[in-house]
Amino acid sequence: DTEVTQTPKHLVMGMTNKKSLKCEQHMGHRAMYWYKQKAKKPPELMFVYSYEKLSINESVPSRFSPECPNSSLLNLHLHALQPEDSALYLCASSLFQGRNSYEQYFGPGTRLTVT
């Protein structure tokens, strides 16, 4: 099973709302990622978790709060977002082993609209 699942598929939220995106994988991968993708642009890395610990934060605003409760789950908590945060949010996972780079498997994404 090489599937990464994401829920919800679509999300519309107001600027004062709090919502969460969820990502799940059962491939035994110990690295999980959040990306943001604007229209007609490549994905931009936001966060990386390695063995459930935050290892990379690409200077993302604090209104985005990641969480990795266990090795299969990754959440992204959203609060007080701005309209410019509207984008496709992609989750990915990969093997993790020190000084090697492994392919990342992407989920289908959550299309977020901030009104």
Add this chain to the structure above:
Amino acid sequence: AQSVTQLGSHVSVSEGALVLLRCNYSSSVPPYLFWYVQYPNQGLQLLLKYTSAATLVKGINGFEAEFKKSETSFHLTKPSAHMSDAAEYFCAVSGKDTGFQKLVFGTGTRLLVSP
């Protein structure tokens, strides 16, 4: 720093024609290189990867890419285009310079296939 450049934001081919999508990389150390495809409103799907095992890499859906160190290139080819190949294609690099967990994407190439 490692980076990739994709020449041509749009490539148009006729069904049955050769597909050639260009990717040039910049890296001071041996890179890991990847090609991903993204269909509208979907996540990214791995087509193939180069990890120094072989310079000619075969991927899914009939795609292949050749690593040419002398030209710092990793172009994606397919002998005969199908209508279903119409999508956005991203070349990506990772390795020691970027961090083994970081994928640095090119700007993408949209492949258009006409009947």
